[in-house]
Amino acid sequence: MKYWFQCNDCGKVFRENFLYLCPDCSAGNSPSLPPTGVLKTLYDYDLIRGAAHPANLFDELYLQKFLPLLPVQHIESFGPLRVGNTPLVEVAGLVDNRRLRVLVKDDSQNPTFSFKDRASVLVSAWAAENNITTLVAASTGNAGSSLAGICASNAQNSVILAPASAPPAKLLQMMMYGARTVLVDGTYDDAFDLSITLTQRLGWFNRNTAFNPFTIEGKKTVAFEIFRQTCGAMPDFIFVPVGDGVILSGLYKGLEDLLMLGILRRMPVVVAVQSKQSDNLVRNHGQPTFVSRQSTTLADSISVDIPRNFHMASAFLTRYNGATISVDDQDIVFAARRLAACSGVFTEPAGAAAVAGFLKWSENQKGTAAANVVILATGSGLKDVATPLINFPFPQPVQPHPDAVIEFLKRN
Ligand SMILES: [Zn+2]
Structure with a gap:
């Protein structure tokens, strides 16, 4: 095996x-x-290490889409869409601190415009190798639209259960990709539990985050890519937006794989960022008992009452000395605009939460040692335009006359 x-x-x-x-x-x-x-998925690390010269190991893994470290047998099982290998963009003007070098991992450039494609494509590939044709997911929006798109590309059927309050762009994606889209009159947590019951009853393959261990395995590929894109000079800090804790665990799992292979020498400090209006993971991390608070954040992708990978994420943070930060929703909206305006990367509120966390952290870094920072921007800003429009409404139209335009530009 x-x-x-x-x-x-x-x-x-x-x-x-x-x-x-x-x-x-x-x-x-x-x-x-x-x-x-x-569950964690493990491999024979000695066998993988022995199969290639250590200096070439990572290049070889990359060329084969990391196949030795994934639970599938054939590259062809992944289907034709290009997932991952997203840009790592240097952002110069985010903070006025030359000691901080900031790179943004722009996962909005996946096929369905979010990080979730990393998990969907692996679950879909495994399903293809095991003759499974119908996949199901509960989703706040991104995981569902991702699974729908990936299944459409891989000749599979998808059933998505999403809260009716999910952003329209994400719901529209699901429908356009041909998913059977079920709007649940309840929360994401309600949809999650419902999908598991239906999986047991109807025999579908369930992509629910963390419930399916391969979601963690798919998401870990971001760690491999950051390693490759920095030529092995891993950042000192990686800022991650957190809802269920699966992206955080996936990143850590990828880094841990590299540690196990002897490729990575030092674990970066991973910083888990949540909205204060949905902080059930960072608030309960390190506490003896878990107490859930109802989530009200405008960052829908990370609005979670019961983090589905709380225990693994918390264990990773403890084992590798990770950090946690919570930020206000208002800071998330302004962080999204700041990143977009100084980098051209327009990320949705969940991705902007990691940016807001970095900005908050950087305020205490003046005069400290230089550091390299990576921020995970996990989805496209076009997936949820309603939220930023609350703070940044469109301007009033002007008359089609040059003087009117000049006058407008003086005032804005
Ligand atoms: Zn057990």
């Missing part, structure tokens, strides 16, 4: 083709608490 699973909570190993959660730990799960029993 190329891969196997290990429970994040009890450590038990499962040598099976596929499993959603550790049966022992998940038996006591309750809808009001983050699930236990989320």
Whole structure:
């Protein structure tokens, strides 16, 4: 077997083709608490290391789309869309501190315009190799539109359960990609639990974040790309927007794979950023008991009451000395505009949360040592135009006359 699973909570190993959660730990799960029993996918790192000269190992992995470190057998299973290999853009004017070199990983440039394509494409590829034709996901919007698009490209059917309040652009994407789109009159958490019940009843393959361990494996490819794009000089800090904690865990898992292979020598400081209006992961990290607060953030992609990968994300943060920051929604909106105006990268509110976290952190870095920083921008700003328009409304129209335009420009 190329891969196997290990429970994040009890450590038990499962040598099976596929499993959603550790049966022992998940038996006591309750809808009001983050699930236990989320699985890590592991590989024979000695075998992978021995298969190539260490100096070439990473290039070879990259050329094969990291295939030795993914739970699929054939590159062809991924389908024709190009996922990943997104730009790492240097942003000079974000802060007035020359000691900080800032790079933005622009994952809006994935096929469906979000980071979620990394997970969807892997789940879809595995399903293709196992003759599964219908995939389902609960989603705040991005995961669903991503799965719908990836399935459309890979001759598969998709069923998406999304809260009715999801941004219209994301819902429209799902429908245009041909997904059977179900609007749930409830929260994301309601849609999540509903999709699991339907999976058990109808036998679909479920892409729910963390519930399907391969979502973590797909998302880890961002770590490999950052390593390659910085020529191995990994950043000192990586800022990550957090909802369920799966992007955070995926990034850490990729970095951990590189540690296991002896390719990475030093773990960067990963900074988990949440909105104060949806801070159930950072607020409960390190606490003896989990207490959920209702999420009201305008950053819909990270609006989560019960973080589905809380335990793994929290364990990673503890093991590798990660940090946490929470920011105001208002700061998220202004961070989105600031990034867009000084870089040309227009990210949605969730991605802007990581930018806001970086800006808050940078205020305490004046006079400190130089640092390289990467910020994950996880989705396109065009996926949710209603939110920034609240703060940045369109200007009033002017008469079609040069004097009127000149007068307008004087006032704006
Ligand atoms: Zn377990």
